[in-house]
Amino acid sequence: MSIEFSSPKSVEREAEELVYLMFIDLLHDIEGGTIKGVSLKNVLSFFTGAEDIPLTGYDTTPTLMFDHTSNPFITASTCAVQLTLPTIHSDDQAVFDEKVIYALRHHGGFGLV
Numbered sequence: 780m781s782i783e784f785s786s787p788k789s790v791e792r793e794a795e796e797l798v799y800l801m802f803i804d805l806l807h808d809i810e811g812g813t814i815k816g817v818s819l820k821n822v823l824s825f826f827t828g829a830e831d832i833p834l835t836g837y838d839t840t841p842t843l844m845f846d847h848t849s850n851p852f853i854t855a856s857t858c859a860v861q862l863t864l865p866t867i868h869s870d871d872q873a874v875f876d877e878k879v880i881y882a883l884r885h886h887g888g889f890g891l892v
Contacts, residue, residue: 782843794866795845801875802864814880821883828857852882 782799785791808814809822820830826841837860844863846854851874854863868875 780841780843783845785845791845791847791866794847794869795864797869798845798864798866798875799843801869801872802879804872805876805879808876814876817880817883825853825883825886826855826857826862827860851878853879 784795805814806819806822809817810819823832824830827837839860841860842862844861846863846865846867848865849867850865851867852865855861856863865875865878868878
C-alpha cells in the first residue's frame, strides 16, 4: 500500500498523520469485533469493490490519500484502488469513527449509490 502524505512538517501532514493513526485504531477495533455490523470485509469492499483480495493481487498499488476539504466521509475509487480519508475530524477520534462507520454501513455496495 502506498500512502500519499503531504510535505513533512506541514499543517496538512500533521492532520494526515493524526487521521492515519485514528484509522489504524478503528481498523483494530473492527478486527477485534468491537464495532457492531462492520467487518474488515466491509472495509475492503468499500475500498476495492470486492470482499476478498484477488489471488493474483491488484493491478495497481492500493493507495491511501487524504481530503482536506469539509467532506466528513471517507471516499473510494474502486477502479484506482484508492481510499481517501477526511482530515476535517483529525482532532476527534469519536467523530472520525462515527463518520467512517456510517460510510461503511451505508455505502450500498459496488455500483450502487
